[in-house]
Amino acid sequence: MKILVTGGAGFIGGNFVHYMVNKYPEDMIVNLDLLTYAGNLETCKPVEGKPNYKFVKGDIADRKFIFDLFEKEKFDVVVNFAAESHVDRSIEDPESFVRTNVMGTTTLLDACNQYGIKRYHQVSTDEVYGDLPLDRPDLFFTEETPLHTSSPYSSSKAAADLFVLAYHRTYGLPVTISRCSNNYGPYHFPEKLIPLMISRALADESLPVYGTGENVRDWLHVYDHCVAIDLIIRNGRVGEVYNVGGHNERTNLQVVKTILKALDKPESLIKYVEDRKGHDLRYAIDPTKLETELGWKPKYNFDTGIQQTIQWYLDNKEWWQNILSGEYQNYFQKMYVDK
Ligand code: NAD
Ligand code: TDX
Structure with missing residues (x-):
């Protein structure tokens, strides 16, 4: 099979590319990524040079580029x-989210239609369901939960799903x-909660916790997400x-x-900061359908997975320190320092 993976220089796509290239040497994995601020070719290093792997730089919302690529490559499967x-x-x-997440998805769908693809898979998020109250631990998102988004991000993902x-x-x-619920693991970009807190704690910098810090997220190791998509x-x-x-x-x-x-750092590093606008309270997934229909079972629990992840950041400082010294600094200045 020839499989197009888009966004494979990012966090989850990168982990998925590693997983697929190693697990299926007979399949060809083509990684298409625009290399935005979040895309990093260092993430693809472990598979570079493998005979069943190829990187292409490009934009999923660029219609001519996408149709030319599909014409040339004749993909069997697309994972977006x-x-x-x-x-x-x-x-x-918000607008850049509409362009990539909505228009990029419809461009890929049109190309899949034209070139008779065998399977198109959309990597979406539990955020399309909105949030659950903090005082109802009995409630979970199922596939039947109505879409009820809170942020421009989740609205763009819900639009794409539709x-x-x-x-x-x-x-x-x-x-x-x-x-899927919140992922954690290697190659997670240090603007997101877990890698941000690890990198800042290691530098003895304050850890910005939004609002009360009582918002709940349902964490899944990125490896288990990759297995599920496969x-x-x-x-x-x-x-x-x-x-x-x-x-x-x-x-x-x-x-x-x-x-x-x-990391043996003091809790005095925690700094409560202004809450995120429209901050979702709680995410919690019911994965029964995936477990019963497809036999999926996660390998990691959070308590061991987070320790391994922290160790990965300690062992791979160069990967995230290069990011922190670049374009991300401007964004960080605006979000956390100028405020
Ligand atoms: P990420 O930001 O780390 O990576 C996104 C990648 O997409 C980057 O490499 C970037 O360069 C590339 N990209 C952006 N715009 C592009 C464009 N127009 N054309 C081609 N490439 C482009 O994101 P992630 O956390 O790895 O998330 C991957 C997918 O999984 C997303 O669709 C996200 O909505 C979904 N998801 C993420 C999580 C999570 O916890 N991170 C959970 C559930 C679902
Ligand atoms: O500095 C911070 N302080 C803080 O308290 C950051 C960056 C986050 N937070 C909070 C906000 C959230 O409640 O931590 C929680 C997690 O935040 P993020 O890492 O930004 O993730 P989240 O908003 O939950 O969204 C993630 O999971 C679902 C991904 O970024 C999405 O792409 C995915 O769809």
Whole structure:
């Protein structure tokens, strides 16, 4: 099979490319990425030079480029990770999220339709369901939970999901969608909670916790997300949505304190800052469909996975320190220093 993976120089796409290139030497993996601020070719280093791997730089929303690429490469499967992915950035600049997350997705769908692709998989998020109240631990998102988004980011992802499902219903395109909870693990860009807190704690800098720190996220190791997507593209039913999550709910404060403890840093580094606008309270996934239909079972629990992840950041300082010295500094200055 020839598989197009978009966004493979980012966090989850990068981990997925490593997983697929190593697991399926007989398949060809083409990694298409625009290399935005979040894309990093250093992330692709472990697979560079492998005979079943190729990198192409380009924009999923560039129609001519995408159609030329599909004409040339004759892909069997497309897995779309490429996105603007950070909620805080979407609050500052919603339009770039519409362009990549919505128009980029419809461009790929049109190309898949024209070139008769065998499977299009959309990597979506639990954020399309909105949030759950903090005082109802009995509630979980299922695939039937109505879409009810809070941020420009989640709205753009929900819009994309609806286009994906419409292309199935209207044109019969063989699509699947996965909606995963918060990922953590290697190669996570240091604007997101876990790598941000690790890198700042190591530098003895303050750790900006939004609001009360009581908001809850449901954490899944990126490896378990990759396994789920692989299962869905091979055995998932077309036209279906699969929730992905491992029942690892933690408050943000719990996560931050776990990181401080592992690094032997004081809790006095925690600094409560202005809350995120429209901040979702709690995410919690019910993954029963994926478990019962496709036999998916996560390998990691959060308590061991987070320790391994912290160790990865300690062992790979060069990877994230290069990022912190570049363009990200301007964004960071605006978000956390100028405020
Ligand atoms: P990321 O920001 O780390 O990576 C996104 C990648 O997409 C980058 O390499 C970037 O260069 C590339 N990209 C951006 N715009 C592009 C364009 N127009 N054309 C081609 N490439 C482009 O994001 P991530 O955290 O790895 O998320 C990947 C996908 O998974 C996203 O679709 C996101 O919505 C979804 N998701 C993320 C999480 C999470 O916890 N991070 C959870 C659930 C779902
Ligand atoms: O500095 C911070 N302080 C803080 O308290 C940052 C960056 C975040 N937070 C809070 C906000 C959230 O409640 O931590 C939580 C996690 O924040 P992010 O890492 O920004 O992730 P989140 O907003 O939950 O979204 C993530 O999971 C779902 C991904 O970025 C999305 O792409 C994915 O769809």
